[in-house]
Amino acid sequence: MFGLSELAIILIVVIAVLAARKLPELARSAGKSARILKAEARAAREQDRREAPRVIQGEAVSRDASPETEQRRP
Template identity: 50%
Template sequence: MGNLKPLEIVLILVVILLLFGAKKLPDMARSLGKSARILKSEAKAMKKDDEAAAPADAPADQAPAAPRTIQAAPGDVTSSRPVQEQNHTTKS
């Protein structure tokens, strides 16, 4: 990028506008931002799950916890989904 001159950068932007059209660019940027937020929230959830690993000897009389929900962005209910958690008990 250091070798590009300002005229070349403007020419590249014009070609992008011609290829995708001015109407589609805001939608593309919005969906890219939404995807980045989803990726970030999933990475945080995975890190939190790794840090708070459940103990293997959980009491049997304990009631099952309610399913957790991950949201992609604050207030975004369209992309929230329940998280499937695995049991750490094995049957032999």
């Protein structure tokens, strides 16, 4: 009867015929979304470049020392 490629072509044609009115709107919406995403990514990248890394003052603790052992010492 029909092979897989013929069924795929028929399906694409049916979708194009039934959704012909919505395709321009969908393409426009996808374009707007892509532009917004690109602008936001660019803004985030620029913000990361402008901000200096934050340094938080504190004391260094060795990895093998647990809080319980530190409290028991006199």
